[in-house]
Amino acid sequence: MxxxxxxxxxxxxxxxxxxxxxxxxxxxxxxxxxxxxGFTDVVEGTVYTILLRLERKxxxxxxxxxxxxxxxxxxxxxxxxxxxxxxxxxxxxxxxxSRIDKLKKEGGR
Amino acid sequence: xxxxxxxxxxxxxxxxxxxEARAEALPDEHRAAWGQIVSHLLPHGDFTGRNLMPxxxxxxxxxxxxxxxxxxxxxxxxxxxxxxxxxxxxxxxARTYRDRWRxxxxxxxxxxxxRLGG
Amino acid sequence: MGxxxxxxxxxxxxxxxxxxxxxxxxYRIVYEEMQKYLFKVGPVDLPDGPLLPGIVxxxxxxxxAGKGVLEVTxxxxxxxxxxxxxxxxxxxxxYQASLDGDLGKKSR
Numbered sequence: 001m002x003x004x005x006x007x008x009x010x011x012x013x014x015x016x017x018x019x020x021x022x023x024x025x026x027x028x029x030x031x032x033x034x035x036x037x038g039f040t041d042v043v044e045g046t047v048y049t050i051l052l053r054l055e056r057k058x059x060x061x062x063x064x065x066x067x068x069x070x071x072x073x074x075x076x077x078x079x080x081x082x083x084x085x086x087x088x089x090x091x092x093x094x095x096x097x098s099r100i101d102k103l104k105k106e107g108g109r
Numbered sequence: 110x111x112x113x114x115x116x117x118x119x120x121x122x123x124x125x126x127x128x129e130a131r132a133e134a135l136p137d138e139h140r141a142a143w144g145q146i147v148s149h150l151l152p153h154g155d156f157t158g159r160n161l162m163p164x165x166x167x168x169x170x171x172x173x174x175x176x177x178x179x180x181x182x183x184x185x186x187x188x189x190x191x192x193x194x195x196x197x198x199x200x201x202x203a204r205t206y207r208d209r210w211r212x213x214x215x216x217x218x219x220x221x222x223x224r225l226g227g
Numbered sequence: 228m229g230x231x232x233x234x235x236x237x238x239x240x241x242x243x244x245x246x247x248x249x250x251x252x253x254y255r256i257v258y259e260e261m262q263k264y265l266f267k268v269g270p271v272d273l274p275d276g277p278l279l280p281g282i283v284x285x286x287x288x289x290x291x292a293g294k295g296v297l298e299v300t301x302x303x304x305x306x307x308x309x310x311x312x313x314x315x316x317x318x319x320x321x322y323q324a325s326l327d328g329d330l331g332k333k334s335r
Contacts, residue, residue, distance in 0.1 A: 044288075
């Protein structure tokens with residue numbers, strides 16, 4: 001779906017954390033995963049800025065590894081703080097989405 | 110030069126001398142712009158000069174880069190040097206300037222990339 | 228004294244420039260424009276920080292993936308830049324904060 005940029009703000013970081021939690025991976029692969037998921041507007045640059053932020057907040061462990069097709073790649077894995085952040089994200093997400101569902105069901109009264 | 114008198118303290122004047130040496134190496138046009146920037150930034154507030162150093166350093170760096178790339182001062186600073194300085198110091202109107210820089214960036218990219226394609 | 232260290236032909240900076248030069252033209256153009264913008268905005272960790280070399284790393288990967296530059300940055304290059312420096316204060320921020328500090332002292 002197009003035009004999700006505004007709505008995705010604030011949740012994309014959680015999505016990236018979740019993808020990294022699955023397995024150690026790198027930026028371009030993360031972007032591909034998000035695109036496959038249906039977030040077609042997400043470009044590599046968006047993911048790159050998120051990874052930069054995760055790194056600054058010390059939520060990920062970064063390892064440089066050689067690549068067959070180009071320059072070495074930075075691989076990202078979650079550390080303990082990152083796993084904690086991810087758990088918090090899902091808790092918040094569950095809360096927000098349950099509230100919004102409730103609103104939709106009951107209407108604006 | 111006026112700004113020499115404004116600055117006291119030997120470590121500060123050492124930094125100024127370093128700035129001056131770098132400015133000397135600039136082409137005339139860029140050196141003139143540096144002079145303008147300095148004279149507009151200095152009266153910018155009530156300060157010792159210390160907190161302004163990084164901003165001046167950044168501005169000089171920008172001029173050096175511009176000169177090294179063979180670009181004109183105008184291309185980078187635009188017409189309004191005082192406004193540019195206000196924006197550098199983050200004062201009133203800085204947001205407007207940041208928006209303008211943003212537009213400028215995207216416009217330049219679009220223009221130069223299209224030239225490349227055609 | 229970051230920026231001038233970079234500018235004044237330190238080895239790393241020259242190596243960095245050489246990497247930029249080796250990029251395909253479209254990437255190089257976007258890099259140069261981004262750098263100009265970032266110098267003006269002046270995030271504090273620009274000079275010695277990993278930001279600029281990081282952009283080149285990122286671009287080199289884009290080249291290796293066979294993508295065009297705007298495909299990886301998105302069309303709004305400025306928004307990409309702002310995302311990169313979102314949580315780093317600029318020199319202007321520090322300067323303004325120091326002014327506020329002075330005012331605070333005076334009013335007391």
